[in-house]
Amino acid sequence: MDLSLTVPPIRTTCPYCGVGCGVLASPNGNGGTTIAGDPEHPANFGRLCSKGSALGETLSFDGRLLHPMMREANGRMSQVSWDAALGRVAAGFRETMKRHGPESIAFYVSGQLLTEDYYVANKLMKGFLGSGNIDTNSRLCMASSVAGHKRAFGADTVPGAYEDLDNAELLVLVGSNAAWCHPILHQRMVRTRQTRGARIVVIDPRRTATAEDADLVLQIAPGTDGVLFSGLLAHVAAKKALDGDFIGAHTSGFAAALDLAEAIAPDPDMVARAVRVARKDVATFFDWFRVTEKVVTLYSQGVNQSAQGTDKVNAIINCHLATGRVGRAGMGPFSLTGQPNAMGGRETGGLANQLAAHMDFEPECVDRVRRFWNAPAMARTPGLKAVDLFEAVEAGRIKALWIMATNPAVSLPRADAMRDALGKLDLFVVSEAVASNDTLAARPMVLLPAATWGEKDGSVTNSERRISRQRAFLVPPGEAKPDWWIVCEVAKRLGFGRAFAYHYAYEIFREHAALSAFENDGTRDFDLSGLSNLTPADYNELAPVQWPVRDSKSKGQARLFGDGRFFTPDAKARFVTIDPPALAEMPAHAFPYLLNTGRVRDHWHTMTRTGKSPRLSGHIDEPFVEISPAGAAASNLADGSLARLTSAHGSAVLRVKVGEGQRDGELFAPIHWNGETASHGRLGALVHQARDPHSGQPDLKATPVSIAPVDFAAHGFLLSRNPILLPDEFWWARAAVYGGTLTRFATNVGAKGWESLAHQLLGADGAFIELRDDMQHTYRAASLRDARLQACVYLASGAAELPGLDWLKRQLGADKLDGTARKALLAGRAPDDTGDMGPTICACFGVGLTAIHDLIASGEAVSVEAVGLHLKAGTNCGSCQPEIKKLITTIIGGRVSAEAQS
Template sequence: MTEAGVRTTCPYCGVGCGVIARPDGSIVGDPEHPANRGRLCSKGSALAETLADEDRLTHPLLHGRRVSWNEALDLVAERFAAVIAEHGPDAVAFYVSGQCLTEDYYVANKLMKGFIGSANIDTNSRLCMASTVAGHGRAFGADVVPGIYDDLEEADLVVLVGSNAAWCHPVLHRRLLAAKARRGTRIVTIDPRRTAACEEADLHLALAPGSDVALLAGLIVHLADHDALDRAWLDAHASGLEETLATARTTAGDLDRVAAITGLARSDIALFYDWFATTPRTVTAFSQGVNQSSAGTDKVNAIINCHLATGRIGKPGAGPFSLTGQPNAMGGREVGGLANQLAAHGRFDDPIDVERVRAFWRAPNLATRPGLKAVEMFEAVRDGRIKALWIVATNPAASLPRAQRVREALEACPFVVVSDCWPTDTTALADLVLPAAGWGEKDGTVTNSERRLSRQRPFRKPPGEAKADWWILAQVARRMGWDEAFAWNGPAAIFREHATLSAMLNAGRRPFDLGALATLDSAAYDALEPCRWPLPAGAASEGGRLFAAGGFPTPDGRARLVPTPFRPPAQQPDAERPLLLNTGRVRDQWHTMTRTGRVPKLLAHIGAPTATLAPGDAARLGIADGGLVRLTSADGSLVLHAAVSATQREGEVFVPMHWTHAFASAGPVARLVGAACDPVSGQPELKATPVAAEPVAIRWRGLLLHRRPVAPAEPDIHWSRIPLARGHALELAGSGELPQGQALTAMAWRLLDVPAAADHLEVVDPGRRVWRFATLTSGRLEACLFLAAAGSAAPLPTRETLAGLLGGPVAEGARAALLAGRSAGCTDEGGRTVCACFSVGLATLRAAIVARRLTSIAELGSALRAGTGCGSCIPELREIIRDVHAAAAA
């Protein structure tokens, strides 16, 4: 720790931003970290607010009963050993996470593959990066990102494919926009939705879902037909061009064919092809819109094919670039965290790799074939093939496809262990819950999207008895009889072993090489600066761009262009389910909200799961903006609030993936998603599920504020929960008629769920069709509930109006104002939050634009600071400026 604080790494996306935890408790961007140079997104800026220990898991729990660590660890070792003895090693499984540090990942992988003897260890990275891993392997011979972040600033053309970088990787997006302003970089976005990233683009190609391969097939044909291939580079360094071109011509041999498949205008396609063909410095950055597809691996290879064909790889401002979803998805892949990998980029189909890992670990029982991938793993749990399961730092009951089947699998499994920091939908289904150390408490490394290792350093103690994941796993391994192989005294020792294995029998055979770091002592490990691999022993500097001069880790040293025939999404819309459901992220939330869902300002921009439809679809189906809509797929049904937006293509509906049963009555949208997977990578298709949509009438609305995180159990009450500084707010919508008289009062007090000894207040006004209730404990507001029937002339108060009173004293004279929905000193004049970094609301922005005659983002930033933080709100700020001035002109 320096005087400035502890330098560590953000726990969110794969950008890998450096942060500094200051002694005063604040957390700021690290200006010396090369990934972010001091910038943070809205989530990173709010990290300090996620560190409260409220609701943390602090002690091992067996069926809800507190037990000692010794009892818990002994039980895990005994139950796993018993299952292995009776049913074999493939009857157990681990499901881990891109939230794990590399050292945690290494221990889990060594235990399962090396000593238990099964490859049944997979990770939630299967849901975000598996298709990229497979595509890299097919093209390059190894899972390697050839470019670096600087390429985004040195390119003349950046193509964003299936990437809303403005919201999902905002720090990198700001670097890209700075380059655009400085040197005129063109930006093309390829995405069915008009996302925030499209607002800054020179061209947006709103292609039909799943048609990327056809568009890219047409591109490589155009490059060949317009003499834009680098034949000399191809002859020296790659193979497979002719087969790839033949397949591409069959798929999309001319613009008319491409236009028919993609739904794009011929002129837009031609413009994109011309820009790509004539711009040597081109980067194609891709993310989940490419990966989360039943044709994801082919999409990745179709992108790489175009770069190999033009020799645009490993050069400044040129190359295919995978934008990683999680903070340590790449670190997990380095240690073999996926079921089809071995440690240190080893492959099961390479006998040399198998023997190298076996010898290094001294593990005669090493697994020799791939294990079950995520979706098939949980099917094996459900049908009884897997009888003991350990889940670490992830929430599959909310995130995996067919989430209801996953819950059924967990309920049926004889022994489920979950290691986590907070209660989740998954911990609720565990036999044994183990309290894990969280961010700020863990010690280790992560690897970001440009192959850069950074340290995550602890700056606070874990609450209660929470322990590091590596320690928990190693303790179980030792109890299972493998004491010597798991006898590390800390993460530095694990890292040295990991780095040593990466260099073993390498000599340039594999780009992943940390040999230069294999002898770090604990002090040097603690002081390790961010560095990018390859880092072979004796390296004078960190690794840079790769493959410009060939040297691919394939048997003949050549890259492979891979034929990619076009396949539409696995499930197609039909008369019964005419819309395609797309799922994805929103700006201020992360995964299943176990961390971000506890920060009020991160739910101020988008506070509830919403189904967004195109205006034409909404009108045809009778669905109103702000109303309720029921979505039904072949696997489930849920009710959500509806939003109508021209950003959606007709025939599609978008729902965020973050909300769970802890935050909304709808529960996870994964309940609707089917189990179709890419045949190569095993990655599920999360962005193309056929659904039906129908309106659900809202009979009444309500607002419930409570000190505790209550959840209405009635099936016709639809709710979403938002944290407040001293409690929680629930927005309610009822699809059933309100009961009358005493039955309504009884329902209200049931929703309030407060002690009988509390002081109850109520105002019933059936004439105006409004009902108001509050409960006070020792004169302090414990909870309040406001109900209004549909068509009522009396509006509900907003949560901001009353949030300041929750948990505080309410004087006798203030009770009438409380029940009227008013609170002195608490206003909502800012309206919905637009800039989360500085909590600037919509009404405040509009008022300032009018009063000060503001016309630009820069003026708005100077006046209110809006947009000067992470910048992810800038596209919306630009829309607000346009709307205000358009309204004034009208």
């Protein structure tokens, strides 16, 4: 009889994008954790994307910062007690304020923080240190949406809910590669298309994976979103499709907004010329929007990360206001948030230009928050926004900086200059979960070990205003502590102990909710009155709920503005007259391309978490730049070669991908690679400092750059149980594989030096085998110990090909190699000559390109559903479905073309 107890899984929330998926975490007691989607969570109903599904692979403690550290006079970091480290931080801020005033100090925080972390950090800085200088990396992704919402609605309010995606008849995605960046929501939209006949329109300068499921794709010129939606506003007015009753009763400023829209984009012909899209496609979009009642327009980084981001947001909102399509089921503008708690940061005042609880710096709000906190030194003016803040560090105006849970030396514009500026600080403090990253390479004075996902308790808010709990299911390693605890301990040492005497996260959440209710009476959008008296048990069991929650019996509110009342002084929404859009122009001759940056499917931010997962590195394992065929030909670039991108601020060397989805004159490269994972892959080093004048959000989508081929004498890869350091002059990119690390590299070491290089890299410990083939211009070597593969290196020059990786990766993870496998190592393929699986297409089930290609080519599967039936690929999160569809189109189309020619 089995008497063992079954421990129920812990309900928590995914730490990646703003979809806010529910997760069931089941620790096995031996260091492992099984991850599954929570079928009861209304954000995802049990589905997880590839990143969420692989969370169990990212929970190892290797590479963690385990103890407080301080830099000694000789420059070395030494482990110290928490008391010593916290005392040093408090003393440093106190001394800096005494000498230079409160405007000389700053916090830079993160959408990775929980709401409770955010709340105490903002309270300390704005209420007790007396400076507005706390800003968040969410400034880099969602600030323009915040500014647009406030201009139109009077508050940073997302009007709708995910269920609107189920009810919509037209779904318009603008600057959003949702298939890769928000795959759970994207698949929800695809199901609406399949089951209800809804149409999907994709508007983006790139033809992304999201376009594979679209009924209409407008591949517009960069920066022209404002022209397109101004033209749409003019069109619905000209066709008398306005909701005059709604405009008259519930809005202001319509006439001026329409006059300007008609001046910017008077007719579809002019719009088509400006956005560089066929007139019939513009006209189709305009007609669909006009005649379809239930329209949801979803926008993300392609809109926000622009020098005109706020105006683009308002151009979209103007069209919804003009047709009365806001606050009702199946319609409305919808901002897709980038980070798991970007919304929570906005709620707690994590942005430098906001106070907590969605209050601004109006005198009455400053006074209200001061009285609620009993704050002795309440900040009265906004602080510096992210890019301005780091430029103030560069200029020497910020003397003390505390960075929490983010890696700005990778992600900020002009990242090299910003990293160098950190060396000017009198006090540089970092709270971090990892022991090494690009920001830590800038030599902080104090390092504070922070607990991370799975180890700390709190709440997050997703893109639809839904508050969910993140619950701890692991014990933090070493001396790591929750961020809120660290902040509160510093506050106590600064003399503010009474205001920061929290013992548990629920106490902070209750105060956060109480502040939202304080002197509110329905006048402010953000109101958690009903959650302000939660007991510890209530907080522990808190189910996902959408704010506002105005009383204890409320189940939350899915939509706002259905009653036509907004949070402006006259309760009317405002039409916004946008500035005439700056149409995209080709850069100067020295930098003839526009660089667009963004995300890939299976990685997240700077890969601190996803980089640990071999499964997630199987799809794309090195930094790349995508260029159109014409651009590649003009720049003498071949697919798979290396190219150097150069801007006025820095450079990067990336693998070339030639893609039909890229417009001529434009490039795309992903943001994830950093100094830990690639030698020359940091995109932030190139990005210019242009930013939106209203939101302060940097323009990460249109940096002028040049591109040129980079030639090396040889190229190769290295598989090793532990990362192996390569010489500085090498180009390299590193990725996790089961059993160790894959390092792709290029070098100017000629063929005569390959043996010496291999011995240098693999070492002399263990058996060493090698094979040189001068006819094929290749070299292979491997190191074994006790019949286990320790490392192997493969080199080639010119057009010589390297072996596939699939079989070799499996040998690295094997406990022991038999004689046949050892002999096959130098051939680089399985003894039975089975094919390589190729790049991973389906990360959820580990299905490679070869299997999918062969299945489609055989004729056994000519649909995504059939491929899923045979191989399971695409049957979980669905983020690989667009790639499978593209393969089907390519293979079947090629076969039809060949038959026609024969």
